[in-house]
Structures are given as structure tokens and as C-alpha cells.
Amino acid sequence: MPAVFKEQAHYLPAEKGYRLLPFRFIRLDGTRYVAVNEVGEWQVLKRPELEATVNKTLAQNTPLYYSLKSKHFIQDADSNVAMDLVTLKARTKRKRIADFTGLHMFVVTLRCNHSCKYCQVSRQSEDRTAFDMTVLMADKAIDFTFKSPAPAIKIEFQGGEPLLNFGLIKHIVLAANKRNITERRNLAFVIATNLSVLDNDILNFCRDENVLISTSLDGPKDLHNTNRPNAGNKSYEITIEGIRRAREALGKYRVNALMTTTKASLTRVTDIVDEYVRQDFRGIFLRSLSPFGFAIKTKCFDEYDAREWQTFYRTGLDYIIELNKQGLFFVEYYTVLALQKMLTPYGTGFVNLQSPAGIGIAGVIFNYNGEVYPSDEARMKAEMGDKIFCMGNLLKDSYEQMMTSPALLTPLEESVAESVPMCEECAFLPYCGCDPDYHYATQHDFVGHKALSGFCTKNMGVFRYIIQKMEDDPEARRVLEGWVRW
Amino acid sequence: MIPKREGCWKAGYDGDVMLKLSSTCVSPLSQVTEPEVTVRRVTVNPNFVRPLRSNEFLLFRKAPENIPPGFAGYLFFEKPSGAVPRNSFLLEQELSYLDEGDIVRLNQKRNSLRTLYRRNSPHNFFLTTERCNNFCLMCSQPPKDNEDSYLADEILTMIPLVSPETKAIGLTGGEPTLLGQKLIDIVRHFKSYLPSTALHILSNGRQFKDLNYAKSLAAVAHPDLMIGTPVYSDISSIHDYVVQADGAFDDTIRGIINLKSAGVRVEIRVVIHKATYERLPDLALFIRRNLTFCDHVALMGLEITGFTKINLNDLWIDPKDYQPQLREAVELLHRARMAVSVYNHQLCVLDPALTQFSRKSISDWKNEYMPECEGCTRRSQCGGFFSSAKLRYSAHIAPFRD
Amino acid sequence: MEAIKKAAYRFADRTSVIINPGRDSTLSVIFNFVGKHDKNNPEQVISDFCNELLDQDLREIIRREAGPLRNLILAHAFSGTSLAEED
Numbered sequence: 001m002p003a004v005f006k007e008q009a010h011y012l013p014a015e016k017g018y019r020l021l022p023f024r025f026i027r028l029d030g031t032r033y034v035a036v037n038e039v040g041e042w043q044v045l046k047r048p049e050l051e052a053t054v055n056k057t058l059a060q061n062t063p064l065y066y067s068l069k070s071k072h073f074i075q076d077a078d079s080n081v082a083m084d085l086v087t088l089k090a091r092t093k094r095k096r097i098a099d100f101t102g103l104h105m106f107v108v109t110l111r112c113n114h115s116c117k118y119c120q121v122s123r124q125s126e127d128r129t130a131f132d133m134t135v136l137m138a139d140k141a142i143d144f145t146f147k148s149p150a151p152a153i154k155i156e157f158q159g160g161e162p163l164l165n166f167g168l169i170k171h172i173v174l175a176a177n178k179r180n181i182t183e184r185r186n187l188a189f190v191i192a193t194n195l196s197v198l199d200n201d202i203l204n205f206c207r208d209e210n211v212l213i214s215t216s217l218d219g220p221k222d223l224h225n226t227n228r229p230n231a232g233n234k235s236y237e238i239t240i241e242g243i244r245r246a247r248e249a250l251g252k253y254r255v256n257a258l259m260t261t262t263k264a265s266l267t268r269v270t271d272i273v274d275e276y277v278r279q280d281f282r283g284i285f286l287r288s289l290s291p292f293g294f295a296i297k298t299k300c301f302d303e304y305d306a307r308e309w310q311t312f313y314r315t316g317l318d319y320i321i322e323l324n325k326q327g328l329f330f331v332e333y334y335t336v337l338a339l340q341k342m343l344t345p346y347g348t349g350f351v352n353l354q355s356p357a358g359i360g361i362a363g364v365i366f367n368y369n370g371e372v373y374p375s376d377e378a379r380m381k382a383e384m385g386d387k388i389f390c391m392g393n394l395l396k397d398s399y400e401q402m403m404t405s406p407a408l409l410t411p412l413e414e415s416v417a418e419s420v421p422m423c424e425e426c427a428f429l430p431y432c433g434c435d436p437d438y439h440y441a442t443q444h445d446f447v448g449h450k451a452l453s454g455f456c457t458k459n460m461g462v463f464r465y466i467i468q469k470m471e472d473d474p475e476a477r478r479v480l481e482g483w484v485r486w
Numbered sequence: 487m488i489p490k491r492e493g494c495w496k497a498g499y500d501g502d503v504m505l506k507l508s509s510t511c512v513s514p515l516s517q518v519t520e521p522e523v524t525v526r527r528v529t530v531n532p533n534f535v536r537p538l539r540s541n542e543f544l545l546f547r548k549a550p551e552n553i554p555p556g557f558a559g560y561l562f563f564e565k566p567s568g569a570v571p572r573n574s575f576l577l578e579q580e581l582s583y584l585d586e587g588d589i590v591r592l593n594q595k596r597n598s599l600r601t602l603y604r605r606n607s608p609h610n611f612f613l614t615t616e617r618c619n620n621f622c623l624m625c626s627q628p629p630k631d632n633e634d635s636y637l638a639d640e641i642l643t644m645i646p647l648v649s650p651e652t653k654a655i656g657l658t659g660g661e662p663t664l665l666g667q668k669l670i671d672i673v674r675h676f677k678s679y680l681p682s683t684a685l686h687i688l689s690n691g692r693q694f695k696d697l698n699y700a701k702s703l704a705a706v707a708h709p710d711l712m713i714g715t716p717v718y719s720d721i722s723s724i725h726d727y728v729v730q731a732d733g734a735f736d737d738t739i740r741g742i743i744n745l746k747s748a749g750v751r752v753e754i755r756v757v758i759h760k761a762t763y764e765r766l767p768d769l770a771l772f773i774r775r776n777l778t779f780c781d782h783v784a785l786m787g788l789e790i791t792g793f794t795k796i797n798l799n800d801l802w803i804d805p806k807d808y809q810p811q812l813r814e815a816v817e818l819l820h821r822a823r824m825a826v827s828v829y830n831h832q833l834c835v836l837d838p839a840l841t842q843f844s845r846k847s848i849s850d851w852k853n854e855y856m857p858e859c860e861g862c863t864r865r866s867q868c869g870g871f872f873s874s875a876k877l878r879y880s881a882h883i884a885p886f887r888d
Numbered sequence: 889m890e891a892i893k894k895a896a897y898r899f900a901d902r903t904s905v906i907i908n909p910g911r912d913s914t915l916s917v918i919f920n921f922v923g924k925h926d927k928n929n930p931e932q933v934i935s936d937f938c939n940e941l942l943d944q945d946l947r948e949i950i951r952r953e954a955g956p957l958r959n960l961i962l963a964h965a966f967s968g969t970s971l972a973e974e975d
Contacts, residue, residue, distance in 0.1 A: 001797050005623060008761075011727040020950055022958035027943070038961060041775065054946045061723075066765070070720040070772055079722035081736045083961065084743065085776045090965035344822070345778055421897050425947055451900040486823045 013078035017056060021082060023073050025050060026427035026460075034467055039089040040341050040430035041071040044471050092345045093430070097356070101148040102349055103363035105156045105376060106141060106172060108133045109165035110368050114194055114230040116216075118260055118289060121160060121383060132165050133368045138172050140394040141366040146179060147399040152186040156214075158365070158376070163197045173209050190214050190256075195242025196230070203249035210254075213246045215239060217257040217279065219265060219272035227262050243279060257281055261289050266308055269316040276330075277323065283331035286316050288458055306457035313458075314465055321469075324479040331483045338466055339484045341431045346486075351375065353433035353459075355417035360391070360408045370394040374408050377437035389437065411436035411446040422450040428463045506580040507601045514594060515565065515574040522595050525602065525640055526558050527647040528588040541647070543592075545584055559592070575599075587649045591640070602640075605649050612641050614669070615660040620690050621730035622716075624757055624801055626792040629660055638668045645675045654684040663693035670702050677708045684710040688755075691715035692734060694741030697748070704748035712751040712781065715742055718762050720772035728761050739777075746779050753782040759801040763808035770815035774822040783819050785812060787830035790877040798878065806882040809837040816843055833868040835880045858883040891944035892917060895937055902933045 001007070025035040033050050036042045045053070045064065052058045053074065058065055060076075068074045075082045110121060110131035133141075145153060155176060157169050173189055180187045189211040206213065218224040221236040228235040246255045257279070259265075259272060269286070276284045288309050313334075320332050337350050351358030359374035366372055370393045373379040378389035389411070392402035402408075415436040417423035423434070435455050439448025450456040470477045529542045532554045539556035546553075549566040559573035563582060575592070577584075577599065584590070587605030592598075603610050615637055618629035641657075648655070655676070662669050669687075676685050685708055694700040694713075703711075715738060718728040722735035745752050754773060756762060762769075766785075773783060787805055788794060794801055812828070819826045820843070828840055829847040836844055846869040854871045855862075862868070862885030871879060889907075892915065896905035906918040919937070921930050 001623070001800050005621075005730060005797065006727075008724070008727045011723045011732065013723065020954045022954040022961065023950065025943075025946070027939075038958060051946065054949050066721050067768070070768055071775075078726075079736050081722075081739045083957065084740065087961050087964045088743070089776065090961050094965065345775055421894070425894070449897075449900060451898055481818075481821055484821070486821070 011078075012061065013076045015077040016060065018058075018060075018069075018074045018076040020054065021072050021075055021086065024425055024427040024429060028464060028467060032471075034427055034464075035073060036427040036430060037071060037073055038086060038430070039072075039093050039345070041073075042342065042427075042467060043067060043071060043073060044467065089345050093347045096347050096349055097354075097361060099150045099152070100361060101364055102150045102152055103154050103156060103351060104141070104145045104148075105158050105363065105365040106133065106138065106162075107158045107160070107366065107368045107379070108138075108162045108168045108172075110160040111164045112160040112194075113164070113196055114161070114228055114235065116228045116260075118227070118262055121380065131160070131368055133168060133366070133370075135168065135171060137366065137370040137394050138168055139175065140370075142172065142176055142179060144364075144366070144372070144394065144399050144402075145176070146183055146185075150185065152188070154188045154190065157189070157191045157193075159192070160368075161194055161197065162191055163193050163202060166197075166202055170205060173205075173211060177209065188212065193242075194228070194230075194235070194239065195246070196235075196238050198242050198245060203245065206246075207249050211250075212254050212256065213250065214256045214258060215242065215246075216260065217243075217275065218259050218262075219268060220275045223264060223268055223272065226264055227260065240279065252280070253282075258285055259287060261287055261309065261312065266312045269312050270319050273316060273319055273323075273330075277328065282329065283333055283336075284316075284320070285333040286313050287334070288454075306454040306461070309458060310461040313462065317465070317469075321476050321479050324482075325475060329482075334462065335466060335480070336483050336485065338431055338462060339480055342466070343481070343484050344486055352435060353431075355415075355423075355429070355432070355434050356412050357415050357434045357436050359389075359411060359436060360403060361412070364391075366394060372397075372402050374411075375437050377441065381437065381441060388440065411440070414446045415439070420447050420450075422456070426450075426460075428460060431463050432459050505583055505601075506578075508598065509578055509581055509600075510596065510598045511578040512592065512594075512597045512599045513576040514597075515562065515576055516570050517572045518594050520559055520573050520592065520594060523591065523593045524558075525589065525591045525643055525647075528561070528584050528586065528590060529557075530586050543590065547582070589644055589647050602644060603648055605652070608653065609656070610652065610654075611656040611658045612644070613659060614638055614641065614657050614662040614672070615664055617664050618659060618661040618690075619664065619692060619731065620661065620734055622793065623728055623730060623761070623797045624759060624788060624792070624794040626789055626794070627658070627660060628792050635665075635668070638665050638672065641672055642675055645672075645679045648680055648683070650680055650682060652680065652683045654686060655680070657685065657687045659688070661690055661693075662687055663689050663691075663699070666693075666699075667702075670706060673703065673708050673711065674706045677706055681709055684712070686712050686714055686753075688714045690729065690734065690738055691741030691745070691752075692737035694744050695737045697744045700741070700744035700748040700750065703745075704750050712753050713745055714753045714755050714784070716755045716757065717742075717769070717773070717777075718756060719765055720769045721765065724761065724765065742777060742780070751781040753784055754780050755784045755786060757786050757788060758805070758808060758812065759788045760803045761801065763803060763811050766808070766811040767814040767818060770818040774819055774824060778822065778824065780824070782825045782827065785815065785826070785828050789830065789872055789874055791872075791874045795877065802878055804880050804882065805831055805835045806880055809835075809840075813837045813839055816840055830869070830872075832871065832880065832883060833864055834862070834884050834886060835882055856883055859885060861885045861887070863888045889915065891941050891948070894944050895940040898940060899933065899937055903930075903937075 021037065023035050023037040025033050028034040028044060031046050032044055033047055034042055034044050035050065049064060053068060069076065072082050072086050145155065155172065162169060169191065176187060189209065191211060192214045195215050216228065217239055218227045224236040224239065225233055243255055243257065265272060273284060317332055317335060320330055323330050337348050337353060340346065340348050349362060351362040354362055359378065364372060364374055365376055365379050367379050371382065372391045372394060373382060373389050374391060381388065382390060389407055391405045391407050415434040417429055417432060417434045423429055436446035438455050439453060440446055442454065443449060470480060526543045527541060528545050530545050532544060534542055536556055540558050542557055543559045543561050544557040545561045547563060549564045553560060553571060555571065559575065560571060562574065562576050563579060565576055581599065584601065585606060588601060589603040591600045591602055615634050616627065616630040616632060621629060673685065676683065691713065717725065717738060719725040725735040726732055742752050754777065756769065758766065773780065788801060816826050816828065826843055827845045828836065828843045829845055831844060833841060833844065854873050855865065856871060856879065859865065864886045892907055899905065904920040906920065908916045910916050919930065919934055
């Protein structure tokens with residue numbers, strides 16, 4: 001080029017060398033490591049490359065050097081805008097914390113007509129009205145809900161079987177909507193139901209007031225009915241028929257299904273996925289079994305550990321990716337959450353994968369007796385006799401008292417992943433969370449020893465697997481990229 | 487907003503037919519009392535309202551029978567037989583595209599006329615200055631370090647003459663922000679006189695590293711303003727090399743952040759050539775992770791004009807050869823729900839997946855086509871070429887036969 | 889010592905570790921494979937443990953150099969001020 005123009009070499013940094021920006025790393029597999037920066041951008045590299053990077057012997061202007069510089073793992077004399085950008089990204093990732101509590105769960109009754117093996121709630125028969133939430137509690141709970149500054153609020157009805165107290169649901173929906181005329185939040189309602197008492201009044205109401213329905217579908221008929229016995233053992237048929245009717249009345253995309261994993265499910269993942277595909281859902285959440293409620297009492301939880309679940313998850317994810325490659329758009333929702341943290345500048349609102357924990361900050365639950373807990377798992381612990389997480393009672397305590405009670409603040413402070421052993425140096429910290437209720441239930445400690453934690457094993461396994469897939473399988477990578485909601 | 491047609495202010499394009507926007511063959515036909523340099527609007531309407539005639543040049547396509555009085559000047563293509571009023575000028579035929587509402591600058595000392603604004607054109611760009619603080623390898627408007635503040639003043643006088651129905655106007659250069667406060671004044675003038683006209687400022691963004699400058703631009707509250715800012719790489723040294731200025735990357739990134747934080751819309755522009763195509767997917771990843779808040783990303787083909795011609799060996803790559811990188815970059819941005827467009831590429835060269843992102847940046851009639859285009863069934867959807875493309879274009883041009 | 893402790897913590901699911909300071913600033917590390925740990929392959933675990941120690945060294949370097957930057961980033965990110973450049 002003419003002399004007035006300078007060659008590329010002229011613009012390289014005047015001083016050689018670079019400095020490290022904050023990042024963590026962990027072994028991925030074999031000889032590979034994965035480094036993750038403060039805001040979740042990742043780079044897979046071989047161990048010698050990692051050593052060279054940290055020891056400042058990495059050759060300049062090689063593809064790896066460029067990649068690390070672009071993703072803000074290193075910074076050289078040529079540019080000092082990295083810190084500004086990382087700071088912006090760090091704030092963006094955590095923006096949801098400032099939005100504060102979005103999910104508000106109302107346990108409108110503890111009564112139920114099923115006896116699911118893993119039920120995390122006391123079984124009560126159908127005719128004990130002492131286990132219903134009162135109107136007074138509901139009104140106080142609505143006040144509490146709107147004290148949250150969140151621009152988007154989701155009110156979720158739980159139980160027992162919430163539709164057994166449909167009258168109260170109606171009251172709450174109408175009262176909240178009326179309140180929302182002035183509050184002007186993005187307000188959504190969901191009923192988590194087994195669909196066994198669905199009638200036209202209920203469906204019409206849900207259609208008119210825009211209430212979503214969420215139900216349990218554990219898999220094909222034999223699996224579902226084994227897990228979820230009821231009188232007559234027709235839970236599966238009821239569920240399928242209920243889904244059909246609900247979709248017809250409310251709209252296809254206003255009906256959602258969740259599965260729960262039991263020992264019986266572990267070898268049946270493709271059957272379960274097939275069932276969801278057959279029932280025309282757009283995705284499935286491959287959940288792990290939580291160590292609460294009846295799961296522990298009936299020894300469901302003891303029967304397998306996180307490693308067996310890992311196989312279940314990986315087989316399931318592989319199968320689902322294959323379905324996508326064959327042209328069906330179908331996602332695995334836990335993977336989507338992880339991908340969102342890995343690929344986008346944003347965080348997620350999922351309460352169980354947050355640091356600081358999602359208890360209270362992301363979600364709160366109002367129990368049938370007016371007691372307030374910071375998560376569903378926490379109230380299950382209470383039903384089993386340990387009220388350690390109880391923040392207070394709607395009938396006695398104020399919002400401020402309950403949200404600043406030690407029952408909430410102590411586990412929050414103690415469990416913050418950024419300051420506990422193993423987590424604070426873990427590469428997956430930006431993707432992961434802390435789960436004080438889980439660790440309290442399993443280890444009787446809000447923090448938990450992560451080397452012995454099913455929560456940790458599960459998540460590390462999930463993140464490792466996703467990163468391996470993205471690195472090693474370009475077609476799978478394109479599929480996974482397409483799942484992310486920006 | 488359709489991007490700048492590089493070089494079009496000098497020798498204009500209507501479609502891709504070369505229009506002569508600058509003429510030095512203006513002959514006075516009578517006494518001239520107009521100032522030495524004057525900017526006037528053109529009308530072909532002899533019944534133009536009397537009180538406003540003193541601002542207008544009346545244009546005659548044919549020699550008229552009578553000449554109505556009161557106009558600032560008269561433009562002829564044929565010399566009339568009888569007497570002509572003061573400030574009458576004979577123009578060469580190449581200027582016969584001139585029409586109602588166009589704005590011209592007449593320099594009677596040099597006998598020159600330059601068309602500054604054409605009402606019928608969808609691509610009007612006002613040159614703010616030829617000075618620049620970058621020196622891009624592919625600059626279509628090679629910088630000159632002249633005292634040219636008259637250009638900014640001229641724009642201020644032009645704005646009230648522009649037709650209010652004009653959809654969009656671009657401000658270009660050189661580097662418009664070197665005008666400092668004058669640029670803010672110009673934007674305010676646009677808002678005042680042309681509130682329905684979109685304003686697109688092409689800038690390297692570096693001056694906006696001063697937050698106060700960004701804020702003062704935002705404070706004008708122009709109803710439809712966008713800054714088009716190039717970012718050529720995710721790596722500072724590569725970007726600096728392409729724009730030939732140390733520290734440009736940092737300034738530009740800071741400028742973009744400040745503009746967005748002040749509430750100004752920003753478009754990121756990337757010209758694809760040999761120095762930028764390889765890391766295009768990495769740049770896309772960088773943008774969607776660090777600059778997600780930007781309003782549009784424009785990926786553009788190289789135009790063989792200005793500095794590009796002399797740096798061709800370091801810049802030219804057949805567009806067909808970088809389609810994989812272009813496709814990956816577009817998909818990465820599109821999935822992140824960012825608005826993406828591809829400009830200045832012929833449809834036969836583009837990866838078919840990119841057709842939906844391709845925008846016709848060359849007008850839809852009288853485009854330039856190459857011999858290889860003969861018989862192509864998609865000529866009307868494809869923009870064709872710039873005239874300058876004759877110097878170098880893809881070896882893979884081939885007609886569609888759908 | 890820090891590195892050994894951290895590695896020992898991480899390996900708690902595979903082995904239990906006893907650290908004894910010896911003379912001349914040496915340390916002896918005893919690996920115990922009893923109870924549910926006796927299913928593990930001791931050689932593999934110890935080899936992994938040594939690799940983990942090397943990893944801890946690298947982490948320490950990063951911590952020393954980038955730790956203050958991390959504090960800066962988080963302090964800034966959580967502050968209420970605008971992150972755009974003030975002149």
C-alpha cells in the first residue's frame with residue numbers, strides 16, 4: 001500500500017505483554033479446561049494454553065490470544081475499554097435482582113385428591129376445610145405482593161389441589177386485577193393443578209381473566225399412573241383430557257406441563273420426551289427430584305443420586321437435539337436457562353439458579369395458614385416440622401418485618417456463591433446459583449459442602465455437557481443457539 | 487435509512503445512472519447581481535407565488551415565450567431569442583435532470599453549479615466537512631485538511647429550502663462531529679424545519695467519548711435521529727489498522743456507549759473486505775454481547791472508490807469467498823433479535839440464507855448491470871452494481887433462471 | 889498450604905485428607921480411602937489431586953492480579969452512578 005498508509009504491524013500494542021482480567025477455570029474433560037470470565041463468557045482451551053495464558057507466555061496475535069482479548073479475559077496496552085464493557089455487562093447480568101420479587105405463590109388449600117409418591121406437601125383428604133387459606137389472608141397476601149417493585153409479577157396458585165378452593169382463586173384474581181389498574185404491572189396468573197376437578201366455570205373464568213394452567217405429566221400412561229396414584233387410578237387419562245379441554249378453552253400455548261423424575265423415570269427418558277412430543281408441547285423440563293416432603297419420607301430421594309440423574313439428563317438432551325435435527329422445534333427448559341446465562345448478556349428469573357439465592361428476592365410463597373416462606377421448598381420443610389425459613393405471618397407481621405427477618409436474611413447472606421468455598425473459584429459460578437433450602441434439607445446447612453452436594457454435581461454436569469456439545473458438535477450448537485430467548 | 491452511496495455527492499447517481507451533479511459549464515447570459523456564491527432552490531413553475539420568487543431560480547426546459555419577473559435568477563438549456571432578465575444562466579444538457587424543489591449552489595466566479603439536494607432522490611446527503619480524524623483504508627471520501635466551515639453554514643441555509651416531505655437526509659463527511667457545536671445546531675435546525683424527515687449522521691463516533699457532547703446531541707430531542715458508526719473488528723488493533731488511527735477503537739466504543747446512554751439511536755456499520763471478513767463472526771459475537779443495545783447492524787460490501795482503489799490489493803476479496811463468515815455473523819446477530827441488514831451485494835453472490843436480509847441500496851430503476859447479468863430473472867429484486875464496480879467485481883456473477 | 893486445603897475440600901467426595909506439617913516447612917499429606925471412598929482408585933485420585941494443586945497455583949496467580957479489578961467491576965456495577973464516561 002502507499003506509504004501514507006501504515007501496515008497492520010504498526011497498530012499492534014507498543015508494549016508487549018498483557019494483564020489478566022478476572023476469570024475462573026475448571027477442568028472440562030480429558031486435556032481440556034474451560035475458562036469463564038466474570039460475566040459468563042467462556043473459552044475452552046487445553047491445559048498448556050491455560051498455563052501459558054496465566055503465566056503471560058501466550059503468543060500475541062494468535063487466534064487464541066485474539067479470542068481471549070475479545071472476550072475480556074486479558075487486556076493489553078492497545079485498548080483500555082475492556083473494564084468499561086465488563087462493568088456494563090456485570091450490571092446487565094444482575095439487573096433482575098433490582099427488579100426484585102416477581103413470583104408470588106399462593107397455597108390456597110392443602111386438600112388434595114391424589115397421593116403422588118413424591119408429594120412435597122402433606123396429604124389431606126378432600127373434606128378438611130381447616131386447610132384452606134382465608135379471604136383475609138389472601139387480601140393481605142395481595143397487599144404484600146404489590147409491595148414488590150417488580151415490573152412483572154406472576155401469581156401462582158399451589159396446593160394440595162388449588163382448584164378445590166376455586167372460589168378463593170377467583171377472589172384473588174379479580175382483586176389483583178382490580179388493584180393492577182393503578183399498579184400497571186405486567187401481571188400473570190398460573191394455576192398448578194392436576195386437572196381432576198376442571199369444569200366449564202373454571203375454564204371460562206381462566207379464559208376471561210387470562211389465567212394460565214400448569215399441570216403434571218410425568219410421562220407415558222404407565223409411568224404417570226405409577227407415580228401419581230389417585231382413586232380409580234386414572235390420573236393419566238384425566239390429565240390428557242384436562243389438557244385437551246384447557247387448550248380448547250384457553251389457547252394451546254396457555255397450558256403448560258411439568259414432569260417430576262422418580263427412580264422409575266430414570267431409564268425412560270426417551271419415552272417421557274416422546275409423550276411430550278405426542279401431546280404437542282414445545283419443550284420439556286427434565287427436573288431432578290428434590291429432597292423434600294414425602295420424597296424423603298417415602299425414601300424416593302435415597303434411591304438414586306445425582307450421577308444417575310446425569311445419565312438421564314444427557315440421554316434426554318441428546319435425544320431432544322436429534323429431534324431438532326430432524327426438524328421438530330422442541331427444547332429442554334433447564335438447558336435453555338443455562339444457555340441464556342452462557343450466550344446472552346442477561347440473567348434469568350429462575351428462582352433456583354440465582355446468586356444471591358432466589359429465596360425472597362425472586363419468589364415468595366404464602367402458605368394456607370398465613371405463614372410466609374421464601375420458597376416452595378422452604379414451606380415443605382415447614383410441613384415436615386422445621387419452620388426455620390418462616391419469615392412471619394400475614395395476619396401479624398408487616399411486609400418490611402417479614403422481608404428483613406433473619407429467617408430470610410441469614411440463609412441469603414451465608415449462601416452467596418461468590419463467597420463460599422469451591423463456588424467462589426468455580427468456573428461455572430456465573431451460570432450457577434446457591435440453594436440454601438436444598439442444602440439445609442440435605443446437609444442441615446445453608447451453604448452445604450459442595451463436593452458432597454447433589455445440587456453442585458447436577459449443575460456442574462449440566463454445564464460441562466452443554467459446553468462440550470457446543471464445542472464438539474456444530475450441528476448441535478446451532479440447535480442450542482436457536483433455543484435461546486433473547 | 488438507506489446508507490450513503492459512496493462518492494455520490496461528487497458525481498451523482500439517480501439509480502445508478504451517472505448524474506452530473508457538478509458542472510463548470512455555466513454561462514451567464516446577462517448581468518449578474520447575485521452574490522458570488524449563492525444557494526437557491528429551483529422551480530419549473532412560472533406562476534410561482536410572487537412574494538417568494540426572490541428565493542427561487544426559475545428553470546426553463548425549452549426557450550419560453552415570455553419570462554415572468556421577480557425570480558432570483560433564470561436557468562436555461564436553450565438560449566432564448568429575446569432579451570433575458572438579470573441573473574440568467576445557460577446550463578449544459580447534463581443538468582437537465584434538475585427539477586422542482588432541487589437546491590443548487592451557483593458559483594458565478596467559477597461558472598460552476600453544484601446540485602446539493604434533489605427532491606426526487608431517496609438518497610440525499612449533505613457534506614458537512616472533508617476533515618476527518620480517521621483515515622480509513624477504504625475511505626470513499628478521502629479527507630482533506632481544509633478550512634471548510636462554509637459547508638456547515640451552507641447546510642443551515644439549505645435546510646429551510648428542503649421540501650418537508652423529504653423522507654430522509656444523511657449528514658456525511660469527513661467526520662461531522664468535528665463541527666462540534668455547529669453539528670448540534672444543524673440537528674436542531676433539522677428538527678425545527680423538517681420534523682418529519684429522518685436524519686442519519688455517518689460518524690466514527692469518536693468525539694462522543696465526551697459524554698457531554700453526546701448529551702447535548704440527545705438534548706435536541708430530534709424525532710428521528712440515528713448515528714451510523716463503523717466498528718470493523720472486535721480487536722482494537724485490527725480496527726485501528728483499518729481506520730488508520732491509534733486509539734480509534736476505544737474512542738468509538740466509548741462514543742457508542744455514551745450515545746446509547748444518552749438515548750440516541752446508534753447503528754453499527756461494517757464494511758466487509760480482506761482485513762475484516764475473517765473475524766466477522768467474532769465481531770458479531772462481540773456486538774451481541776457488549777453492544778446489544780444498538781438499534782441496527784449494517785454489513786456492507788466494498789465500493790471501489792476513493793482510497794479503495796489505491797489499496798485494492800490489501801482490501802479486495804471476492805464476496806463469494808466470505809459468504810460463510812457473513813452468514814454466520816448475520817445469524818448470530820439475528821438470533822439475538824438485533825436488526826441486521828446486508829447492503830451492496832448482488833443476489834447471485836449472496837448465500838441464499840441471506841437474501842431476506844439483503845436491502846436494495848441502489849435505486850430501483852436504471853441500475854448498472856454487468857454483461858454476466860444477461861437474462862437474470864431477479865434483476866428487479868437485486869440492486870445490481872455501482873458504476874465503480876466496473877473496476878472490480880465478483881467472478882461469480884451469474885443470472886438466476888427461476 | 890492454602891492450595892492443599894482447597895484441593896482437599898474439593899476432593900471430600902473421593903478421599904479424606906490429613907495434613908501434617910513436618911520439619912523444614914515440608915508438609916505430609918495422608919490420603920484415606922475408607923468407608924464409601926474405598927471404591928475409588930487411589931492412584932487416580934491422588935494423581936487428580938496433584939493436578940488440582942497445580943490448578944490452585946494458577947488460580948492464586950489470577951486472584952492476585954485480577955482480584956482488585958474484580959472488586960472494581962462489582963463496586964462500579966452495583967453503584968447507582970451512570971456507567972457512561974463522565975468527562
